[in-house]
Amino acid sequence: MNDHKFEQCIKCTICTAYCPVVAVNPLYPGPKQAGPDGERFRIKNKFFFDENLKYCMNCKRCEVACPSGVNIADIIHSARMRYGHQKPNLRDMILASTDLMGVMARPVAPVVNAVAGSKAGKWAMDTFLGVDQHRTFPKYQFKGFVGWFKREMEASQASYPRQIAFFHGCSTEYQHPEVGKAFVQVMNALGFGVQLLDEECCGVAMISNAMWKQAKQHARHNVAAFEKAVDAGLPVVTTASTCTFTMRDEYPHILGVDNAKVRSSIVLVEKFIHDLVDKGKVKLVFRKDYKARMAYHIPCHMEKLGWSIFTKNLLQMIPGADLTVLGSGCCGIAGTYGFKKENYAYSQAIGQPVFDEIARVNPEFVVSECDTCKWQIEMSTGYAVKNPILILSEALDLEATAKANCVNG
Amino acid sequence: MKYDVVLIGGGLSSLVCGISLQRTGKRCLMVSGGQNALHFSSGAFGLLGFRPDGSAVERPLEELDKLPANHPYRKVGAAKMHEYVNRVKPFFASCGVMLDGDPERNSWRLTPTGTVRPSWLAMSDVTLYEDSVVSIGRKALIANIAGYLDFNTAFLAEGLEKAGVTCRLEAVALPEFERLRTSASEMRSVNIARVMDHDQVWKKFVEQVCVLLRDEDVVVLPEVFGLQDEHVLEQIRECIPARVVFVGTMAPSVPGIRCQSALKTAFEQAGGEFLMGDEVISSEMDGERVLSVRTANLGDTVLEADHFVLATGGFFGRGLQATAEAVSEPVFGLDVDAPEERTQWYNPDFFAPQPYTRFGVHTSENLRAMKAGKEMENVYVIGSELGGADALCEGSGAGIAVMTGFKAAEMING
Numbered sequence: 001m002n003d004h005k006f007e008q009c010i011k012c013t014i015c016t017a018y019c020p021v022v023a024v025n026p027l028y029p030g031p032k033q034a035g036p037d038g039e040r041f042r043i044k045n046k047f048f049f050d051e052n053l054k055y056c057m058n059c060k061r062c063e064v065a066c067p068s069g070v071n072i073a074d075i076i077h078s079a080r081m082r083y084g085h086q087k088p089n090l091r092d093m094i095l096a097s098t099d100l101m102g103v104m105a106r107p108v109a110p111v112v113n114a115v116a117g118s119k120a121g122k123w124a125m126d127t128f129l130g131v132d133q134h135r136t137f138p139k140y141q142f143k144g145f146v147g148w149f150k151r152e153m154e155a156s157q158a159s160y161p162r163q164i165a166f167f168h169g170c171s172t173e174y175q176h177p178e179v180g181k182a183f184v185q186v187m188n189a190l191g192f193g194v195q196l197l198d199e200e201c202c203g204v205a206m207i208s209n210a211m212w213k214q215a216k217q218h219a220r221h222n223v224a225a226f227e228k229a230v231d232a233g234l235p236v237v238t239t240a241s242t243c244t245f246t247m248r249d250e251y252p253h254i255l256g257v258d259n260a261k262v263r264s265s266i267v268l269v270e271k272f273i274h275d276l277v278d279k280g281k282v283k284l285v286f287r288k289d290y291k292a293r294m295a296y297h298i299p300c301h302m303e304k305l306g307w308s309i310f311t312k313n314l315l316q317m318i319p320g321a322d323l324t325v326l327g328s329g330c331c332g333i334a335g336t337y338g339f340k341k342e343n344y345a346y347s348q349a350i351g352q353p354v355f356d357e358i359a360r361v362n363p364e365f366v367v368s369e370c371d372t373c374k375w376q377i378e379m380s381t382g383y384a385v386k387n388p389i390l391i392l393s394e395a396l397d398l399e400a401t402a403k404a405n406c407v408n409g
Numbered sequence: 410m411k412y413d414v415v416l417i418g419g420g421l422s423s424l425v426c427g428i429s430l431q432r433t434g435k436r437c438l439m440v441s442g443g444q445n446a447l448h449f450s451s452g453a454f455g456l457l458g459f460r461p462d463g464s465a466v467e468r469p470l471e472e473l474d475k476l477p478a479n480h481p482y483r484k485v486g487a488a489k490m491h492e493y494v495n496r497v498k499p500f501f502a503s504c505g506v507m508l509d510g511d512p513e514r515n516s517w518r519l520t521p522t523g524t525v526r527p528s529w530l531a532m533s534d535v536t537l538y539e540d541s542v543v544s545i546g547r548k549a550l551i552a553n554i555a556g557y558l559d560f561n562t563a564f565l566a567e568g569l570e571k572a573g574v575t576c577r578l579e580a581v582a583l584p585e586f587e588r589l590r591t592s593a594s595e596m597r598s599v600n601i602a603r604v605m606d607h608d609q610v611w612k613k614f615v616e617q618v619c620v621l622l623r624d625e626d627v628v629v630l631p632e633v634f635g636l637q638d639e640h641v642l643e644q645i646r647e648c649i650p651a652r653v654v655f656v657g658t659m660a661p662s663v664p665g666i667r668c669q670s671a672l673k674t675a676f677e678q679a680g681g682e683f684l685m686g687d688e689v690i691s692s693e694m695d696g697e698r699v700l701s702v703r704t705a706n707l708g709d710t711v712l713e714a715d716h717f718v719l720a721t722g723g724f725f726g727r728g729l730q731a732t733a734e735a736v737s738e739p740v741f742g743l744d745v746d747a748p749e750e751r752t753q754w755y756n757p758d759f760f761a762p763q764p765y766t767r768f769g770v771h772t773s774e775n776l777r778a779m780k781a782g783k784e785m786e787n788v789y790v791i792g793s794e795l796g797g798a799d800a801l802c803e804g805s806g807a808g809i810a811v812m813t814g815f816k817a818a819e820m821i822n823g
Contacts, residue, residue: 014444017599017661026591033594064686067443067726264708275710278410306687306706313410325677328685 004071004078004253009036015062015072020330021055024349028055031062034079035072042079049083055343057334057350058208059300060245074253077207081254086210091129095336096205096214102140102174109140132344136379138175138371145173145180146196153184153194160193160407165229167222167247167266169240170201171371179239182393183269187237189401190273190282195234198225202243205336207250219257222247226262236266239389241369242335244268245301268369269389274310277317284317284392285400291320294391295363297354297377299370300330311369311388318395324361329354333376348380355381367391411713412438412682414821415702417689417740418720418728420445421807422792424672425814426718428504431679433822438712439681440704442688446722446793446806450665451657452534452632453518454508454811456494457482458527458804465527465541468514469808470494479746479797481809484774485816493815497530504675506668507639510537517541519629521561521657523568527804532664533639534632534655546627546652548575552618553631555582556590559598559659560631569629577625581617585610598658599666602636611641615648626651631658636667689740697786699741716787716821719743719770719778720814723793729768736768741788744771744779746796762802769796776817789817 015031016022022030029038034053041048053076062072080086094101105112115121116137126133145168157163164187172180184194200222206215226236226247238244248266251257259266276282296315298308308325315323332351337343358366358381366377366385374385414430416423419441431437457469466472473487482490494512501508510516510530516537518528525541538545549569551562557580566576585604589596605611611634618628632655635641646653677683687706692699701713719740721728730739731754736747747754747768754765770790771779778788791813793800800806 012448013597013599013659013661014448016595016597017448017666018444022595022600023603026588026595028595029592030595033592037594065444066686067445067448069442069688069727271710278710304686306684306704309682309684309707310710312682 004075005069006036006039006075008068009070010068011037012067014065014067018061018065020059020061020332020350021057021346025055025346027052029053031056031072031076035062035075036070039075039079042083046083049079051084051086053080053084054086057330057337059330059334060304061300061330064303071253077254080210081212084210088209088211089130091131091340092209092336093211094129095131095339096209096211097201098170098174098205099201102144102170105140106142106144106174109142113137113139126341130341131339132341134344135339136375138171138375140174141177143177145177148177148181149184149194149196157193157195160188161191163193163195163234164237164272165197165226165234166194167197167199167236167238167243169238169243172239176371176387179387179390182387182390183239185398186269186273186389186393186396189396189398189405189407190276191402191405191407195229197229197236202246203255204242204246204250207246207254208335208337212255216255216257219247219251219255219259223251223257223259223262226259226266230262230265235272236262237269237272238266239269239369239387240371241268241299241305241307242301242372245305248305268305268307268310270310270314270369271307273392274314277314283401283404285397285404286318286320286395287397289320290318290395292391292395293322293324293364294367294386295324295326295358295361296367297326297331297358297373297385298328299368299373300334302369303328311367315367315388315391318391321391321395324363326354326357326361329357331373331376331380333372335372338376347376351376351380358383410438410710412436413714414438414716414718415440415712415714416718416720417702418442418445418722418726418792418794419673419683419685420720420722420726420792420810421447421672422810422814423718423720424669424676425500425811426720426791426818427681428672428676428679429500429815429818430821431676431681433818435821437676437681438684438714439676440684440687440689442721442727443686445669446725447665447669448661450662450668450807451518451520452655452662452664453528453531453537454807455527455804456515456529456808458515458529459802461802466515469529470513477797481795481798481813482805484772484776484795485812489816489819490812493812496815497811505671507533509533509535517543519545519654519656520568521565523565523570523572525572529808532668533642534635534664536652536654545569545572545574545654546625548625549577549627549629550618550622550625550651551576551578551629552621553578553580554586554601554614554633555580556586556593556596557601557631558596560656565629565656574627577623579621581614581621583610583613583617585613597661598631598633598663599636599661601633602663605634606637606641611645612648615645619649622649622651628653630655632656632663633658634663636663639667692741694741697780697783699785699788702740716789718817718821719788719790719794720792721794723769724765726793728794731765738770738794741778741780741785743785743788743790744782745769746771762799766799766801767796770794771796775820776813789820791817
């Protein structure tokens with residue numbers, strides 16, 4: 001018997017039908033073979049481990065489709081950890097160390113952005129590192145979210161009647177501080193003071209790049225920080241779907257880091273606000289002049305979390321929002337996967353149906369909780385992608401919302 | 410969150426019921442623990458194919474009063490059965506699934522073992538014959554894709570030869586499929602179908618088949634075409650100068666996936682909410698009423714509803730569980746029709762009808778679930794979660810799903 005329930009597999013092959021990688025990459029053995037079928041052999045003899053398991057993007061679509069409750073992708077990544085010989089190269093380490101790279105790039109952000117965006121820079125990264133030259137890098141911000149928060153917001157937070165802890169994640173800090181700013185504004189308007197955590201990168205990219213030791217360190221560090229917050233009565237609220245999923249499920253399932261005390265307190269802001277509205281605990285007042293035609297791309301890890309219903313419901317509350325929910329499909333980026341030269345073509349082939357549908361719908365912008373989906377879709381379609389919390393902050397009449405929730409700003 | 414109806418299970422019966430309800434203005438949420446049995450569909454639906462003695466049924470509606478009293482069709486009732494059978498084709502057509510066949514009279518279809526079997530309505534993949542002693546043809550060309558093992562041509566030929574059809578087996582090798590063979594385990598129906606979905610690929614395949622064709626009047630192909638668009642099937646039939654018959658492969662079923670996808674889309678387009686890969690883990694009850702349920706993914710978010718439909722699919726769908734001691738229904742702890750004595754659950758003769766296939770949730774005459782001997786006010790049970798039928802032996806699985814799905818929707822709409 002096994003935690004990942006591989007013995008529950010009835011060999012129905014449904015997982016294979018929903019695997020985006022199998023559809024484009026013949027080198028990948030497919031979820032059934034790589035997961036439960038292969039596991040039967042591997043537990044007898046590790047000789048049967050197949051390095052091609054690295055082609056699994058960990059999108060979890062196999063698990064969402066499995067009628068027998070087998071944690072197929074968990075089996076695959078646990079096997080990579082247990083039996084794999086894959087050692088991250090310099091490129092992998094750079095891609096996976098999202099926080100370290102942010103710290104290093106920030107002071108020289110304009111230079112880094114210019115180099116990473118230039119033809120010569122792209123050629124150099126492609127040739128020497130194996131980062132595909134077609135890839136557009138997200139821009140590093142000179143000024144991060146945390147600095148802004150400490151300078152302008154932190155002092156006033158204690159005055160709010162209710163408090164939450166915010167896990168902002170790497171991309172909010174280094175690339176998209178506007179997401180964090182929107183989060184603080186909206187939470188304040190709802191009467192919640194925001195406290196920052198002593199957080200580290202969730203470690204998802206380290207899991208993908210076989211940096212197991214570092215991933216576990218990050219997991220242990222974050223769980224300890226969350227336990228402190230939860231002990232103080234603070235839920236841990238997030239804005240990024242993959243960080244959330246990783247910290248809730250990958251920590252215990254793959255890294256073996258126990259998060260039982262905090263798991264149910266780690267919650268995406270869309271679920272957090274939705275449940276408050278649903279229970280009548282907060283009111284949302286929307287601007288009358290807000291109008292937008294948007295298309296919602298559900299990230300793979302939102303599908304796995306099963307929480308897209310909250311985002312859909314929240315966006316549908318906006319009177320001026322014309323929302324199209326796109327068909328369920330992977331955009332192909334899968335974190336650092338699509339940045340790698342050897343995966344670039346597969347990555348774009350996987351995402352093509354998503355790009356095509358976006359072009360057909362032709363919205364003003366696309367909605368997604370995942371920042372790597374954002375980078376992929378923006379690069380591949382030209383449409384802007386916004387985090388739902390950003391949309392809420394634009395659509396809400398923040399002053400009127402604060403008043404409705406008896407907040408004395 | 411409050412809905413009018415929460416449907417638990419996301420297979421054929423739940424989708425039929427959910428689409429019907431959502432289209433009549435009920436707000437529905439469907440919770441599905443992964444994909445469903447449509448992925449094992451032959452492409453044909455059965456209403457009632459066989460009598461208990463194994464003889465084939467010609468007109469299913471004329472057999473209803475011979476069925477046991479607790480059979481799902483008896484609960485739907487003869488009048489409703491007559492009404493519903495004629496509703497099925499337009500209903501599926503409105504969801505983009507075109508069904509062939511006479512709703513009141515069984516036809517026959519060719520099986521993967523080269524025999525024929527009674528069928529009721531069928532998707533465009535399946536060729537229906539009017540009678541069993543059929544003229545499948547004189548000579549058949551059975552054409553496979555080179556390297557594809559889930560379509561057993563030798564089996565098929567053996568069966569067909571017994572029926573007097575001369576068979577010739579050919580395998581077409583196309584470079585487009587060579588890459589699939591890199592991972593031998595991934596040479597599966599859906600992977601092939603995804604490649605075949607490109608116009609230039611299926612056309613090339615069909616061209617090759619035409620080259621191979623000599624004096625055969627029938628061409629037999631595996632069901633690996635038209636995953637996205639069933640119109641391709643028609644085009645293939647037009648391109649080949651012989652009668653083209655598609656035959657089921659090992660799972661997953663291409664017509665089944667196409668059908669599931671169309672029904673799920675129809676449900677969502679009507680405004681229904683579908684939670685895939687989630688399951689109900691607890692419920693709150695007040696007497697004989699279920700007030701709300703909670704799911705594994707939604708955590709502390711409670712799902713309230715006026716009505717609950719249980720379509721969790723029997724043993725296969727994990728809607729029934731058996732331990733060494735008892736058979737139980739895990740979601741609401743409902744009463745199950747199953748003998749207490751374990752030795753009566755199965756027949757030691759593997760190929761004999763198995764009693765456990767008839768196990769299911771005990772319901773009143775109007776499909777309301779029974780719990781501790783009392784009728785639940787707002788829980789309806791549909792599809793293979795219902796007891797009283799041996800769908801495998803009867804050839805009635807899809808029929809039960811669709812008929813009880815319609816019935817529960819009507820009960821809820823009042």
